[in-house]
Amino acid sequence: MSIEIKTNSVEPIRQTYGHIARRFGDKPASRYQEASYDLEAKTNFHYRPLWDSEHGLNDPNRTAIRMEDWYAVTDPRQFYYGAYVGNRAKMQEAAETSFGFCEKRNLLGRLPEETQKQLLRLLVPLRHVELGANMNNSKAAGDATATTVAQMHIYQAMDRLGIGQYLSRIALMIDGSTGTSLDESKGYWMDDALWQPLRKLVEDTLVMQDWFELSLVQNVLMDGLLYPLVYEKMDQWLGEQDAEDVSMLTEFMRDWYKESLRWTNAMMKAVAADSEANRELLQTWIDHWEPRVYDALKPLAEASTGIEALDETRAQLATRLKKFGLNSQGVSA
Amino acid sequence: MPVKNKKLNLKDKYQYLTRDMAWEPSYQKKEDIFPNESFEGIKITDWSQWEDPFRLTMDAYWKYQAEKEKKLYAIFDAFAQNNGHQNISDARYVNALKLFLTGVSPLEHAAFQGYARVGRDFSGAGARVACQMQAIDELRHSQTQQHAMSHYNKHFNGLHDAAHMHDRVWFLSVPKSFFDDARTAGPFEFLTAISFSFEYVLTNLLFVPFMSGAAYNGDMATVTFGFSAQSDEARHMTLGLEVIKFILEQHEDNVPIVQRWIDKWFWRGFRLLSLVGMMMDYMLPNRVMSWAEAWEVYYEQNGGALFKDLERYGIRPPKYQDVANDAKNHVSHQAWATFYQYGHATNFHTWMPEKDELDWLSQKYPETFDKYYRPRFEYWAKEHAEGRRFYNNTLPQLCQVCQIPTIFTEKDDPTVLSHRQIVHEGERYHFCSDGCCDIFKDEPEKYVQAWLPVHQIYQGNCEGGDVETVVSKYYHINIGEDNFEYIGSPDHKRWLSIKGKQSDDKESGSSQDAA
Numbered sequence: 001m002s003i004e005i006k007t008n009s010v011e012p013i014r015q016t017y018g019h020i021a022r023r024f025g026d027k028p029a030s031r032y033q034e035a036s037y038d039l040e041a042k043t044n045f046h047y048r049p050l051w052d053s054e055h056g057l058n059d060p061n062r063t064a065i066r067m068e069d070w071y072a073v074t075d076p077r078q079f080y081y082g083a084y085v086g087n088r089a090k091m092q093e094a095a096e097t098s099f100g101f102c103e104k105r106n107l108l109g110r111l112p113e114e115t116q117k118q119l120l121r122l123l124v125p126l127r128h129v130e131l132g133a134n135m136n137n138s139k140a141a142g143d144a145t146a147t148t149v150a151q152m153h154i155y156q157a158m159d160r161l162g163i164g165q166y167l168s169r170i171a172l173m174i175d176g177s178t179g180t181s182l183d184e185s186k187g188y189w190m191d192d193a194l195w196q197p198l199r200k201l202v203e204d205t206l207v208m209q210d211w212f213e214l215s216l217v218q219n220v221l222m223d224g225l226l227y228p229l230v231y232e233k234m235d236q237w238l239g240e241q242d243a244e245d246v247s248m249l250t251e252f253m254r255d256w257y258k259e260s261l262r263w264t265n266a267m268m269k270a271v272a273a274d275s276e277a278n279r280e281l282l283q284t285w286i287d288h289w290e291p292r293v294y295d296a297l298k299p300l301a302e303a304s305t306g307i308e309a310l311d312e313t314r315a316q317l318a319t320r321l322k323k324f325g326l327n328s329q330g331v332s333a
Numbered sequence: 334m335p336v337k338n339k340k341l342n343l344k345d346k347y348q349y350l351t352r353d354m355a356w357e358p359s360y361q362k363k364e365d366i367f368p369n370e371s372f373e374g375i376k377i378t379d380w381s382q383w384e385d386p387f388r389l390t391m392d393a394y395w396k397y398q399a400e401k402e403k404k405l406y407a408i409f410d411a412f413a414q415n416n417g418h419q420n421i422s423d424a425r426y427v428n429a430l431k432l433f434l435t436g437v438s439p440l441e442h443a444a445f446q447g448y449a450r451v452g453r454d455f456s457g458a459g460a461r462v463a464c465q466m467q468a469i470d471e472l473r474h475s476q477t478q479q480h481a482m483s484h485y486n487k488h489f490n491g492l493h494d495a496a497h498m499h500d501r502v503w504f505l506s507v508p509k510s511f512f513d514d515a516r517t518a519g520p521f522e523f524l525t526a527i528s529f530s531f532e533y534v535l536t537n538l539l540f541v542p543f544m545s546g547a548a549y550n551g552d553m554a555t556v557t558f559g560f561s562a563q564s565d566e567a568r569h570m571t572l573g574l575e576v577i578k579f580i581l582e583q584h585e586d587n588v589p590i591v592q593r594w595i596d597k598w599f600w601r602g603f604r605l606l607s608l609v610g611m612m613m614d615y616m617l618p619n620r621v622m623s624w625a626e627a628w629e630v631y632y633e634q635n636g637g638a639l640f641k642d643l644e645r646y647g648i649r650p651p652k653y654q655d656v657a658n659d660a661k662n663h664v665s666h667q668a669w670a671t672f673y674q675y676g677h678a679t680n681f682h683t684w685m686p687e688k689d690e691l692d693w694l695s696q697k698y699p700e701t702f703d704k705y706y707r708p709r710f711e712y713w714a715k716e717h718a719e720g721r722r723f724y725n726n727t728l729p730q731l732c733q734v735c736q737i738p739t740i741f742t743e744k745d746d747p748t749v750l751s752h753r754q755i756v757h758e759g760e761r762y763h764f765c766s767d768g769c770c771d772i773f774k775d776e777p778e779k780y781v782q783a784w785l786p787v788h789q790i791y792q793g794n795c796e797g798g799d800v801e802t803v804v805s806k807y808y809h810i811n812i813g814e815d816n817f818e819y820i821g822s823p824d825h826k827r828w829l830s831i832k833g834k835q836s837d838d839k840e841s842g843s844s845q846d847a848a
Binding site for chain 1 (some may be wrong): 338339340341343346349350351353354355356357358359360361365366368369372383390391392394395398399400401403405406416419442444445446447449452453458465466468469472473475476479482487488490492493494496497499500506509510513514516517518519520571588601607646659701711780781782783784789802809824827831
């Protein structure tokens, strides 16, 4: 049996907006399409920026990468704002359960002091790296022209702020919300020799001008070595140091990184494939930055997982870059 | 820093979760990391004095915003499924949406880009985070507006190419140049312009009239968007007030700079709002309130109280406020008269108000409407009835700053057009007012760059020398569908058929050959 509700059907005069129809034909469009294509101003800008007289507003020349059409870079997750916050709301719900569980049972407060110190020295300072990533992605969001590209970067910027906040809450759980552990941890970031190469690298990224080079360094090279090292290898190592409960509190980061690979890979693929000149430029940037990222992470690996773990993640990154016709110094697996 | 070993209060905890993640750099110079922070001359002595205008961590942000989005999209789906466009007050209302989608929605996207940039520019991390949240909110508004109006686009004309038109169409250079002006300014001026002058002082005169108009005219999709965006807007307004107080408290040398920006952005905002005034008085079949009433409540009263509050910082009310207050009885009529004449070059329809609507205007504007405007409108209605719908085929002279045709009148004499001109480096520039002329004089090197649509057409930069070619080829306005008189338009006919009425062919504009 089926029931049939009679509705007053009306024939539409068009299926979607003209700028969407020019790309995909006049057929019903997805929410992602109507939210993401050709919304930004493209021409007839009135004034040149006082803060950058070399460029106009929405100037594609803010990166040396040239694309026939920047809208060739799209998001495989099909995130427009509503889809993005919906997804993150679910992820944060799971994270909240874990944080609540740990807090209720005081799982971190009960850890041996030595283990707590290791967390504050080796894990929590990464909140500062996250803030750097937040700033770098906000810059890319402001400089990128196509909405498909700009929106992925603002989502990434806000994600990094959120991850920095989760890392901070680990310290607040250790110190019983007094902030003393965060102060201690920040001291390591500022002065401990272990962190200085990485802090220098982050500060170096903060003065980069080319937003695509910046996105490559931040979201592909730095994250590409740091996330597997910290949230896979070091996570295991921490477990061996009796801090396996922390795993629960970094699950968000593991899920998040796995998901972020989808858009960063799609972006790399589209940009590298667009022209040989792009591919060569990406290669130049990788040759310059990848060894620096590796060196900056060495002390952290040496102090925790051992250097082999970092070499393994380096090889994984090399394998990944190979798919886009790019090489890095990691020995490809 | 708080006393140790004591539980953090909410304020300090939020600071640990935001600005405390920042650090004093030592491998790179601070001025290289934040190169745009000083060139405007604003002096910030201590960023730690920044008061977070709201305390929203990302997990809470995701959660609240996702709940709002879920509700909003449920309404959009229901609206489309039930053909909600058939339940609006009258199809003339949709023309307000056409103005909104082409004039305002692209500004939301520009705001996203602008806030993402200043969300990187400040060395104060608290301010950066607040700006970034506004950036992603503005992206939200830009996208949800596309979705809210998507269904209308399927059933009415003129909504089909908003971003393309925003870059080109003559009257859309008014909102576009406004935002380009703010985005090309430094980060502190951007926030004074958009967060303070626009979001804090004038939002109730821009955002609210459109959303209230939607509520009064049965537009469930748009009004639901409006309600959903309200809490975002409240956050943006709080940021606007915090920004201005923070800058003023930091250093006394900031006061004259901020005063100049307030003068400038008040006047630019006031001019931009002429379009909203016209929408409120003429384009809403069910009227919310008159433009003059809105101006009295939201600017004269609320703005008055605000500037009283800012007096202690040495800030006075904006220059030429008296001219703006006086103009509340004129601008909407002058703007509608202009759009009526140039209705062949707009993506929305124009019409003369019906008798009861003229009576409403007479009642709301007792000092001005009958004396200066009603006779003209009745004459045009009569001309139209006799088959001579009036269109003006001479392109108007635009103001070099606000880019509105120089249609406004002198404060002391509404029968005299207000016009100013100056010669700068051998070129003569024209303005609608002292307000716009002063803005030019402060930064001539900026405003000489303006892309003035009329000049561009005459210079042959718009794919043709005649209006018809420009309108159809360059603007993507479909002639005979999107433009001209409302009576007899395809939108009008479609509406009559929805309502089960025959279109009266005698009524259909016999002079649709204007261009």
